[in-house]
Amino acid sequence: MKIIAPKPFYFDNGNRAVILLHSLSGTPNDMRLLGRYLQRSGYSAYAPMFAGHGTREPLDILNQGTPAAWWQQVHEAIDFLKGQGKTEFYVFGLSLGAIFATKAVEELPEVSAGGVFGSPLYNRDFKNIRSAFKVYAQKVYALNELDDKKTREKLEEVDQKIDPFLQAIQVETSQITDNLKNLAKPYFIGQGTFDDMVDQTKAKTVASEVSQSDLHYYEAGHVLTINHAHKQLQSDVLNFLEKIEEANA
Template identity: 30%
Template sequence: MLKIVPPKPFFYKGGEKAVLLLHSFTSNTIDMKKLGKYLQRNDYSCYAPLYSGHGLTAEELLTYRPSDWWQDVLNGYQFLRDEGFEKIAVIGLSLGGVFALKAGQELEINAVVTMSVPLHREASFLQNRVFHYAKGYKQLEGKKEEQINLEMNRLQNMSIDSLVEFQQLINKTMNKLALLTSPIRILYGELDEPLYKESAEVIFQSVATNKKTMKGYPNSKHLMTIGTDINDVNKDILTFLDDLTW
């Protein structure tokens, strides 16, 4: 059976301006590598934490909770502070975007960029995401169909308490959007579910800052950092960061 090498956090040392890069649910830091390298080439230092359980099996993933993943974000923020960075922007994709909003509400953040952020998500939808991830992971491991089906049946009986907590985290974060006063850039893919455009509009209307912009990308689905519009997305994020008062 094939042993999958788990992904790792990464730190790309660049200039004096720091960016915390936050990946999506059931994914990993690979989502953020191209953006991180691009920003590093343009004089930004980037750190991307890996959330606990991510990049591992679905069974291991479900033993962790959003409170653990949020702690990973806090540890990433502290890593950059310990490296001597006083001003930090945060960029997040999907779940990472929810965490970016939460960081903007609770931490000293210079600016926020969100991509593909859900306004709400039911635990049952999140469970289906985990099942999809689990099946793909087991196939990558080279397991036979019979073994996969057996393990998938067991997985369906695992507790989804962590996913209920995830649903509540999204709701709580969205209810506190008025606490966000940092400049914000809100991005979504026009080929993604309509929910994400609706979410972008709600975030735009609800945040307290008047330094806010929103944009949809015509050829982008959910994972905007590795999609067809990647060059435009990267350039737009860089322009937003360059225009900030650091």
Template identity: 30%
Template sequence: MQTKLPEPFFFEGNEKAIILFHAFTGTSNDVRMLGRRLNREGYTVYAPQLTGHATEDVFNLVAPGNPQTWLTDGQKAYDELKKRGYQKIAAFGLSLGGTIATSVLLNNDVIGGGVFNTPIVTNQPITESNVPGSFMLFADQMLKRNGLNDNEIQAQKPQLQTQLTDTLQGIAAINASLRNRINEIQVPFYIAASGQDELVDPTAGEQFADAITTAPVDLNVFPSATHVITVGKYHHEFETTVIDYLTTLNWE
């Protein structure tokens, strides 16, 4: 029986529109609970799916050129909301999604946005974080689900590892370019940081907050939360801080 794959979602609400971007190897399900909560508060919420995600082929996640394609996906999401008539837009993302959201924020007329556990400013290169190891475990599961035996999986790994390294280096290059533009952030910026982040540097959020000097920063540290804060044990508290931040924005 074929697995039903997650799909993008668009929850229509009022004229205040929010884009939510999911994480690397994730899907729109990463941000669906947050999207539902924001929609109950009245907001229109759009969560696109980044290219290569929500498929049954793990190689799609690390296809050549993906990082730049994801930036294009982010811009298309913003353009889609504008096309639908939404003028006031905020953009957020989890991990990789936060990189995309920050790019959207810097390149478009948005009224706010932010990141959830996104290592844009960090002392730990993403290739030296726990992301590569976590990805290879995830890839093992995906390949097994597709019916490959252990020998076949081992045969796929060198190519997968090469493409993963290229992809992570591409993400790191985008984060470096965003770091060089931090002083262009001119709208209130939200940051969520999990103190028990098991994948990336748990101090990255605080470092990012310290680096922003041109706009108000709403930093929220959750000492006991882990990486995927949007669906973890503390998601209610996290959602409340996002809602509180949104009420401070200039939606008029």
């Protein structure tokens, strides 16, 4: 069976553009359903692929991905959409993407609003994310049909590199969290009540920090964009955007 590698997508429909940022062990494929829904609803949707992602080597993420590289990609996404003639910008992110979506809403004047799904903001540690990444790596190496010795070697390298890698993300996350109190733009928060990746109680904390927060809970797990909550999430995101459009009309 031929496996098609994931890639960024751009769904064009009008001058209002939504940037969709994927998770640590994900790809733009996890944002595709939401992107198509937004396109059908009158928005252009663009999902870049974070550095190190989209390959069949988890170590690429640890070796190539950094907060600085991913933040640069957010700037490049805005520049790309400006080049396509877009004039209104919104940024949403899932998990890792939530960190940089929040930073975009906080810091980029072009971005009118945005939001997060399964956000790790205010999480004290990333131990669940660490465990999940190692499970992800094991699954990928199994799909690659590596022998036991090679698999052990690669997983040992993952184990050696993942802690400083996650520490760098935590430092970035703490800085972004500290700025939440100054966030004055509309900010969507989607949180699954069965999410075992992040501390779901922190969604309410984030909402209390942001003056124009819009908090939604879903009886679902972490990846809200593709699990059984995705249709309700899509509807809620569209309603959030339409309210902004109405207020600015």
